[in-house]
Structures are given as C-alpha cells and as structure tokens.
Amino acid sequence: MFKEVFDVVVVGSGFAGLAAAIEARLAGCTVLVIEKMRVPGGNSAISGGMIAVAASPLQAALGIVDTPEQLANDMFAAGKGLNDPRLLRVVTEGSAGALLWTQSYLGIQFIENLIHGGGHSVPRIYSISSSMGGSMGGGAAIIQAMLVKCRELGIVVRMRCTLKGLIQDESGRVIGVDVANFHCYPNSESGSREMLRAEKGVVLACGGFARDVGFRMTQDPRLTAEFESTNHPGATAEGLVVALKCGATPVHLSWIQLGPWTSADEKGWGVGALFSLLMGYSHGILVDATTGKRFINELTDRLSRTQHMAMAGRVPILIVGGEAAVEYPYLRQCLKRGVVKRYESIADLAENQAVSRETLERTIATYNDSVVSGTDAELGKPLNAQKRFLIAPPFFVVRLRPKVHYCNGGIQINEQSQVLNLETHQPIPGLYAAGEMAGGIHGACRISAMSTTECIVFGRLAGAGAAKEKLVGALVS
Amino acid sequence: MRNRRQNAGARRSLAPLFEQAFDAATDVMMIADRRGLVVRTNHKADECFPNDCAIGLPLWNVLGLKCIDLDTAKAQLLDTRWALGAAERTYLCKSTNLLFDIRLVGIGKDERGSYLLVLHDITYLAAYHSQLQNQIRERTAVLERSQELLRTVFQGVGKGIVLVDEDLEIVECNQKACEIFGLNENNIVGTDIRSLCHEDNRPQLNELLVTLVEQEVVSRELTAVYFDKRTFPAVFTVSSVARDNKPLWIVITEDISEQKTLEQQLIAEKAATEEANIALRGVLKNLQNERYELTGRISRAIGNDIVPALQRLGHELKNEPHRQSLRYIEGLLVSLTSGTDSEIRPGVLRLSKTEVKICKYVQAGLGTKEICTVMNLSFDTIQTHRRNIRKKLGLSGSRETSLYAYLAGCKL
Numbered sequence: 031m032f033k034e035v036f037d038v039v040v041v042g043s044g045f046a047g048l049a050a051a052i053e054a055r056l057a058g059c060t061v062l063v064i065e066k067m068r069v070p071g072g073n074s075a076i077s078g079g080m081i082a083v084a085a086s087p088l089q090a091a092l093g094i095v096d097t098p099e100q101l102a103n104d105m106f107a108a109g110k111g112l113n114d115p116r117l118l119r120v121v122t123e124g125s126a127g128a129l130l131w132t133q134s135y136l137g138i139q140f141i142e143n144l145i146h147g148g149g150h151s152v153p154r155i156y157s158i159s160s161s162m163g164g165s166m167g168g169g170a171a172i173i174q175a176m177l178v179k180c181r182e183l184g185i186v187v188r189m190r191c192t193l194k195g196l197i198q199d200e201s202g203r204v205i206g207v208d209v210a211n212f213h214c215y216p217n218s219e220s221g222s223r224e225m226l227r228a229e230k231g232v233v234l235a236c237g238g239f240a241r242d243v244g245f246r247m248t249q250d251p252r253l254t255a256e257f258e259s260t261n262h263p264g265a266t267a268e269g270l271v272v273a274l275k276c277g278a279t280p281v282h283l284s285w286i287q288l289g290p291w292t293s294a295d296e297k298g299w300g301v302g303a304l305f306s307l308l309m310g311y312s313h314g315i316l317v318d319a320t321t322g323k324r325f326i327n328e329l330t331d332r333l334s335r336t337q338h339m340a341m342a343g344r345v346p347i348l349i350v351g352g353e354a355a356v357e358y359p360y361l362r363q364c365l366k367r368g369v370v371k372r373y374e375s376i377a378d379l380a381e382n383q384a385v386s387r388e389t390l391e392r393t394i395a396t397y398n399d400s401v402v403s404g405t406d407a408e409l410g411k412p413l414n415a416q417k418r419f420l421i422a423p424p425f426f427v428v429r430l431r432p433k434v435h436y437c438n439g440g441i442q443i444n445e446q447s448q449v450l451n452l453e454t455h456q457p458i459p460g461l462y463a464a465g466e467m468a469g470g471i472h473g474a475c476r477i478s479a480m481s482t483t484e485c486i487v488f489g490r491l492a493g494a495g496a497a498k499e500k501l502v503g504a505l506v507s
Numbered sequence: 508m509r510n511r512r513q514n515a516g517a518r519r520s521l522a523p524l525f526e527q528a529f530d531a532a533t534d535v536m537m538i539a540d541r542r543g544l545v546v547r548t549n550h551k552a553d554e555c556f557p558n559d560c561a562i563g564l565p566l567w568n569v570l571g572l573k574c575i576d577l578d579t580a581k582a583q584l585l586d587t588r589w590a591l592g593a594a595e596r597t598y599l600c601k602s603t604n605l606l607f608d609i610r611l612v613g614i615g616k617d618e619r620g621s622y623l624l625v626l627h628d629i630t631y632l633a634a635y636h637s638q639l640q641n642q643i644r645e646r647t648a649v650l651e652r653s654q655e656l657l658r659t660v661f662q663g664v665g666k667g668i669v670l671v672d673e674d675l676e677i678v679e680c681n682q683k684a685c686e687i688f689g690l691n692e693n694n695i696v697g698t699d700i701r702s703l704c705h706e707d708n709r710p711q712l713n714e715l716l717v718t719l720v721e722q723e724v725v726s727r728e729l730t731a732v733y734f735d736k737r738t739f740p741a742v743f744t745v746s747s748v749a750r751d752n753k754p755l756w757i758v759i760t761e762d763i764s765e766q767k768t769l770e771q772q773l774i775a776e777k778a779a780t781e782e783a784n785i786a787l788r789g790v791l792k793n794l795q796n797e798r799y800e801l802t803g804r805i806s807r808a809i810g811n812d813i814v815p816a817l818q819r820l821g822h823e824l825k826n827e828p829h830r831q832s833l834r835y836i837e838g839l840l841v842s843l844t845s846g847t848d849s850e851i852r853p854g855v856l857r858l859s860k861t862e863v864k865i866c867k868y869v870q871a872g873l874g875t876k877e878i879c880t881v882m883n884l885s886f887d888t889i890q891t892h893r894r895n896i897r898k899k900l901g902l903s904g905s906r907e908t909s910l911y912a913y914l915a916g917c918k919l
Contacts, residue, residue, distance in 0.1 A: 068686040070734065076693040166694045170734075177689075177735035187735075189686075262691060299693060363697060 032206060032227035036062045038496045039207050039228040040235060041193045041269060044074035045169075045482060046465025047235035048176040048187075049489030050496070055183045057497035059230060063185060064207070066192035066215055067264045071173040072237050073466070074485070076262060078304055079168025080145065081132065081486075082154045082479035083125045088144050089154065096152050098122035105480065108149040108331035109438075109473020112282060117471045120445050121480070124487035129156060131486065136175040138162065146312050146412065147478025148290075149331035155479045157308070160359045167304065172482075190214070190221070193269055196232065196276045196461070197225060202451075204232050204276070204460035215264060231460040231496030234449070235489060236269025238437035238466040240286065245270075246434065249284040259434040260289050260299040270467060273441050278461075279452045281469035282439030287476060288336040289435030293369045293428050301360060302369035302428050306348050307478075309358050310428060313419040314350035315397050322380075322389030324397070327411045333475035336432040346430045347383055349394070354419035355426040364428075373425045383427060394421045438476055440469030447492035462496050464488035535607060535626035538614075539566045543577035543622070552626075555600040566624060570598045570609060584611040592633060598626060606630045667760040671700045673753040675716065687741070687762050689734030700758060705730040705738050712743060716756055719747050731760070740767045799847070806844040810851050810918065813840055818856070852917055854900035862896050863919055865889065870914045 037059035040051045047063055055061045069075075083089075084101035102118045132138045139162055144153035158168030180187055192215070195208035206228050210221030239245050240259045245267040247253055259265070274280055291310065293302030310316075311328040316335075318325050326338045339346040355361060355370075364370035373379040376394065380387035398420045400406040404413050440463070442450045447464050448457035465485045472480065529536060530549045538547040545561045552561065561569045567580035572595075574580040589596045591608060598607045607626035614623050661668060667684030669677050680695045688695065688703055700716070701709045708729040715727055724746045731741035744759040814837060821833045837856060844851045858866065868878045875889050882889070893910060902908055 068682065069689050069691055071691060075691050075734075165698050166690075170691075170694050174734055174736065181735050181737060262693075301697065 031225060033224045034062070035227040035229060036060045037228070037230045038062075038233065038493070039064065039226055039231075040233045040493070041207070042072060042235035042237060042465070042467075043070040043173075043187055044072035044235060044237055044465060045172065045176075045485035046467075046489035046492070047233065048173070048180060049486050050233040050235060050462070050464060050493030051185050051187075052176065052179055052183065053490045053493030054233075054497045055180075055185050055493075057494060059497045061185045062226065063180070063187045064191040064193065064209060065187060065189050066213055066268075067262070068189055068215070070177060070187055070189065071170070073261050073265060074169050074482075075173045076167065076299055077169030077482070078157070078307060078479075079170070079172045079482060080147075080155050080157045080479040081125075081129060081482040082147065082150065082477070083129045083156060083483065084122050084154060086126060086129060086144075086154070086156070088140075088142065088156065089152070092144065092153075094144070094152050096154065098125065100151060101125065101154065104149060104151050105472065105477055108333065108475045108477045110475070112285075112473030114470040116445050117443070120491075121471060121484050121487050124491075125483045128483055128486040128490075131490070132172065132175075136172065136179065138172055138175060145308060145479075146329060148311060148329050148335065149475070149477030150329075151412075165360065165363070169482075192221065193234075193236070193272055194223065195272055198276065202277070202458060204228070204458060207232055216266075218268075228460070229501050230499040231462060233447075233489075233492045233496055234269060234273055234441075234461070234463040234467055235465045235485075235492075236273075236467045238265055238440070239267035239270060240265050240434045240437055242266035246286055246437075249439075250286050253286060253434055257288070257434050258292075258298065258431075260292055260303065261435070270440065273449065273461075273463065273467075276461075277451045277453070277458060278449050278463075279442035279455070280439070281442045282473065283437070283469070285438040285472075285474050286434060287332055287436040287438055288340070288432040290332055290335040290339055290430065290432055292431060292433040292435075294431035295369050295429055296367065298433070300369060301364050301367055304360070305358055305364050305370055306428055306430065309350055309354055310348040313354035314348050314426075315393070315421060316430075317347055317349055317385070317390070317393060319345040319347050319383050319385045322386040323393050324409060327406070327409045329411055331475050331477055332435075339430065339432055345384075347385075348428045348430060349379070349421060350426045351419055351421040352424040352426070353422065355424075361426070369428065371427050373427065374423055376423075376425070379425050379427060383429075397421055436476055436481065437466055438469065438472045438474065440467045442470055443468045443488070445491075446495050447488045448495065460496075460499060462492035464492040534628070537561065537566070537569075537624040537626070539622040539624065541620050541622075543567065543580065545569055546621075554603055555605070566622070570624075581611065584609055592629060592636065597629070604630075606633045669695070669700065669703075669758045669760065671716070671756040671758055673755075675699050675701065675713075678755075684760060687760055688731070700756075703731055703760070704741070704743070705732055715743070715745055716747075716758075719745055719756070721747055721749065723747075728763070731762070739764045802847045806847040806850065809840045809844050814851065814856065850918070852900070855917065855919065857899045858896060862892055862899070865892050866896060866910070866914055867919055869893075869910050870917070870919065872911070 038054040038061045040047045040054070040061065040063045043063050043065040051061045051063045082101070084098045085096050089096050099122070101122045105118055106113055133140070139159040140156040141159050145155040145157055146153040147155045158171050162168070162171040177187065190211070190213045192210050192213040193207055194210050196204050197206035197208055199205050207226050208223065209226060210223055213221035238261070240261040241263055242265070243253070243255045289303070291303045291306035293300055296302060314328070315324050316326060316328050317323065320343060325344070326335060361370065365372060371382070373382065376391055377387055379385070380390050396408065400408070401413055401418050401420055406413055443463050444450055444457060447462045447468070449461040449463045450456065451458050465488065466481065468488060471484055532549055532551060535552045535555060536549045537545050537552060539545050543566050545564055545566055548556055548559065548561055556569070567574040572580055572583060574583055583595055586595065596609050598609055600607065606629055608629045610625040610627065612623040612625065614621050662681050664681065665683065667687045668681045669684050670679040672678050677696055677698055677700055680692060685692055685695060701712050704712050711727065712729060715725060719725060724744060726742055726744040728740060728742050730738050732738055740763050742761045742763055745756055747754050747756045749755070817833055817837050821830055824830050824833060838853060841851045841853050841856065864882070865878060868881065873881070875886060875893070878889050879886050897910060900913060902910065902913060
C-alpha cells in the first residue's frame, strides 16, 4: 500500500519547509521533502531574504530601543486587529532566535546596518551581505545554505513530486501522503501516483496562491488576470485545497496583498523591486507623475501604499537621489535593463516622465527641508537618525505598478504550528503547517520582512513538533 | 494700377469662366448658402446626387454627418484632429461606393457668407489602407507563429540553453537549464555564466567563451555546480553570434552524471576483464611451457640417445629387411620430433660422416672454395658431395632453397 516509509514528510521546499525538515532530522527522524516544481526553493529562493527582528543585537549596537511587544503592536496595527494575538506573541518573541539560527547554524552573513521597512515603527530589518548570494539575492543565499544542510544531514529533497491528498486513518490522524511522482507542473494530471507513509507527521509548507487567478478571484474578485504577480509560477492553491478538504480551517483568505515596489517596466518581481524596497521608499520619495506631488508616507504599511498607488489615474514613480542610489549594489543591472532610469537634472526628469517641472521642484525642495529638520510635516514619514539622504542629482527613477504579492490568509494553526480542525477547533493529529500557507498571523496586511521570520519560527516549531509525535501502531485497513 | 471698379468689372466678365471651371472640376463640388442648405452642385456631383437631389437640403444631411445644425457641422468638419480618411471628415456615397474627403471652405463675408464643399475621391486610399492593414495582420501572424515555434523549440529541447551577453551575464535561459542547475529563472538570469561551474573550471569556461570565433562550435566537459553546491559532470557546448556588434554566446549545457556513471562502470568492467585475461594468459603460458618442456625432453631423448643407438644397431644388422624396418622405426621417431626446437630433419640422418662435416661448414657460412681448403679436397669433390647432400635432403631441383638456408637452425 505504501511505497516508502518516512518519519516525517514535508510538503514544500521554501524557508518554512526546509526549516521544518532540518529540525525534524536533527531530532532523529527520517525526513522526505517533496517539491512539486523542477527546482527547489519556491518564492523563498527569489525573495530578498530580509528578516525583521525585535530587540536584536544590531539594534542594541545602534542604540535603537525595541521590544517584541512593540513589533507585535506594529503588526496588529497594520493587520487591522485581525491578527491572532497568541501567534503574534510566538513570532515576535521567536524572532531573535530565528535570526541566531540563520547566523550560527546556517552561517548566513548579514550587513551591519538595519533597514527601516514599511509598517515598522523602528529599523528592524537585517539584510544579507552581497558576498553571500552574489547577484542571486538574499533569499537564494538562505535557501542554498538550507539545501547544503539538507544534503549534509541526509534529507532527501525530491523534485517534481506533488501532493494529491492526505491519508488519514479512522480517527482522523494524518498517517501519510498521496503524491504524483515525475509531475510536470502545471499539467495537473501528470505523474505516477504513489502513497508514502509518514509515521510521525506531515508538515504542510505549500506557500501562497498569488499566481492562482482562479482561486484568488474567489476570495477577492478585484484581482483579475490583469494583475501581474511577483510570485513564481507554482504559487497556486493545490496544497491549500488538499488541506481544506481534510478539514483545515480557512482564515483571512481574501486579504491578498499587492506589493508596492514592483516596476511597471518588467515582468514579475524583476530587479527593480529590490531597489525600491531597499532604497526607494526609505531614502526616496513616491510621487504621482500626473500631479508632481507626494501622496503618502513612503514607509507606511503596504496595504495603504498600494491602495493609494492604485487610485484611478495615478502614475506612481519613485525618485531617489544619487547619493543614496549608488549605495545599491545592483544599480548597474537595473540601469542596464531600463528598469531604473537616470536623469542629470529635474528638468530632464520632468520632461521624460511627463511631470510638471515647477511642482516637482517644490516637492523635492520641501522634502529635502524635512530631511534636514528630521520631521516630515506633510505626510509623517519617519526620517530617522540613521542616514539622511537628500534628493539631489543625479536622480534615479522607477515607474511602479502594484502586483499581487502575498497571501495573508491560509489555514489556521495554533502556537505549536498544528493545523486546527474546522469543526472541533482541535489539532488534526499528525498535521502541521507553516509559512505563507498558515494564516492568522498577519491579519489584513503583512509588514515588511516578517515573512522570513514567520517561516523560520513556525517552520522550526512544526518540524520539532512533528518529530515529537508518538509512532502510531499498524494501520488497520 | 487698376481701381476697384475695374477689378469688379474684370471679375464680372470672368464669372462665366469660373462657372465653367466649377462645373468641369474633377472633384465633386457643392455650394451651400449661409444657412447651410445646398444651392448648387457641379457635374461631377451628379454621380452621387443624380437629378439635383441634394439641392435645398442641409449639407450635414446630404453628407451623412451626425450633426443637427450648421455650427456643429462646421465644428466637426473644421476639427484639425481628424486625419485624412477619418470617418468624421469623409462621405461614403452608397450608390457608387466611392469614399470622399470633405473640405469645407467659407466664401464671402460672414453674414452673407456661403460655403464651398470640395469632395475629393479617396477611395483608392482607403483600399490601399485596408490592404496594408491586411498585410500587417498577416505578417504579424506569421511572426507570432515563428516566435511561438522558437519558444517551443527553446523550451522543448532536452538540453539546457543559456544565452550570455558581452558582460558574460546570462540574459535568457530555458526550463531545462533551470532544472539542471536547480535555480529559479530569476536566479539564473543576471548571473555570471561562470558561476554555474566549479571554481577550478571557471578559467577554462572563460577561455572557451573568449577565444571562440563565429561559426565555431566547441564542447568541453566541465564540473558544474547545483544550487545545493553539489558538483556534477556537465558538457558545455558554446557557439556565438554577433548582435549589434556585440557577441552573444549560446551555451548548451547537459548533465552527464548518468553517462559518467556508465563510463565508470565500463572502465571497471574493462579492468576486471583485463585482469582475468592476464591471469588466463599466465595459465596458458604455463601450459605451453610445460608442453614445450615435455616435447623437448622427448625430442632430445630421441635425437641424442635413441636414434644414434638405432643407427649403431643398423650398422650391425646384415639383413636388408631388418635394416629397412629399422629405418622405418627411425623415421617414426624422427617425425615425433617435428615442431619442437630439437626437431630432427629426416634427411640429415642419412648423411655420411663427411657429408655431415661439409654441412657444418656450410652452416658456419663457408663457401665451397673455403671448404676445399679446409678439408683438402678438390672443388669438384665438394660439389659432388653438395649434390648428394641436396638429393638426400630432398632439395635437388629446387633452385630456390640454398643449402645454407635449409641448414639454418638445423641440428647436426
């Protein structure tokens, strides 16, 4: 009946899945990770890999006062109070531990500076040193380190193997998975079916469904196929649907987030997104080209930003001064691909981007004054003590267009990462979930860099939890 | 200098000429009064408006404009936005199927002003335009089909294909390439091609790319790196093409781990087979040696002991049949020695003592003259002996085999 037997089966090879696999293996279990795509890593492998940490060593070194409660408050505010307070506590208190794990166990090197991300009240975000990922990006560097560990620990990561169903016994305990091997995504009928035994538990880390136009429109009809996405093509709802069919509880599925940093001049995430994310919003200004004025605090949460950007008729562009822009290591690539454009003067910028020159000059002058004084009276952008950059030539401009980015909702989990049943609200024995697939943590809107933190905190909890499950007796067919 | 009255007079006398010009014009021309009603049409207009059917009607109705009064009609026709051929400034005559461009000209002073309408036939333009549009549609369809084909081939080929620009950065790759290296497309595109292979091999790949000439296709086996830092054997096949005066390299990659494993297996099997061969050859050699030794011993016994003993016996026998039987036995024993290194040539046994001596001198390389001197015999005697020897050894008549050659290696 079962082709192979493992202690723990993990579905998905992103941050959450691999973190769960590693913890389960370190606890002595035999582990199999299945991945439906041809390459491992999912969205994590193309992400920025930034991680938000409350009360971190770097904050202490830089004299920034912060606590897990403060982070929880920021998340609660952005999430419009829909977040589960218990899960907030787990992730905020676990953030420092997650950072330590990536640094000491995975060997990831971060730069000695913190980024002030959207929705955060203070700078909290660690970013990967460019010596690690090279031009691939921070997320790829972390996934690579995790895959190397998997290889060293003897964890098999099987590509092109997709989840078709969960196998449960009469008591409802999850005892195995039904998979299709040699699956050719996106051909849903492809592959040869097999059943794999999971003696202790199954961890679901299937990610989100931002690319699944059909499913996302059932939850938010506004997100038609016209909206592009930053996600990889596999970010679809098959895994989520399997879980829901087995009695998992859906939460916040309609809170699907658009990303405010993506460029209108390239497909998907591209090279421009990181530029906007790292530089553009913190050190530059967001201007509506039709009016020449700023219209929102650049560092507010993503939901507010994207809502304002998407308002009818607005043409949002991000303008960064030369001094700040040249600090971005991949600027040359962005310029080469035409995603970021360089202008030597405001007049030049105004002409090429169809903005009124006089209004723009006033906007930039007012902002520069705010930077010097430390207070943005107009829109309340936090202009912290860290580094102050004026908007001065040469100017670097990105044309932005919001794209579907992250699914805040998913299936409900408890503080131990166990999946809760829809009717009984009790854990489904043997079933765990972590990462974007789990819902209830971010509420209406996720703040910057909290996804990596969440994946590692709950991924590790899920793996450790599954490893502690007692071995079940023989299956009664 | 003419005065105004003279000009007016001149105009009045030219009036019939202007009328004729109006009527003879190749364009359709109409005159409307200040209220916009058509009062006069020229001959050309008869094709579209036979029997003066346009006379007395508002010009906007006659021309099928979506207007209800003169002002809106004027505004529409005088709008500079409308390019030639736009619906807002054309008139399609239903009966002749001709398309006209409408030009409106105000004539005379405002209050008493009239309007001149010039309708220029642009049917050919419209036809040409739609022909061009069809061509564009067709060409676009063909282009899309070939792009689709290219995309299918690019993705469907069973090997990884990577396109590299002049900075050695990857600009495009297919799905198979992603699969071979375990990298998402976003992570491959933009990286240096050399990062796909192991550090030790990077200079080689670099050299391969840089020294390649156009039209050349070169393959090399290099160690490549998967996303999880595991190394694997791969073949990189490189060719280049010039794009905007800059090189664009096409690198085809193939994971040959399976092939390499099979190769290793073959090499191992071959080594095992060779070892077995060596062992067998040894055994065979031993057997051969034993045989040689055995047969050698027999031959030597026959040559050194038995045959001489028989010969001595033969000398003592007086009976011819007995001597014949003895010679027969000798022959049998001699034939046993053939093929060994102590082979006895049958004829040699029949040689007399003198003949054997001569043979030994011949074997040593002495010519007849020298043998004469050594043996103190005449030339003719030696020659006769040689003839007899040749007869006994069975060489007579065959000029090819010299005595020297026959006796070479012979045991005397």
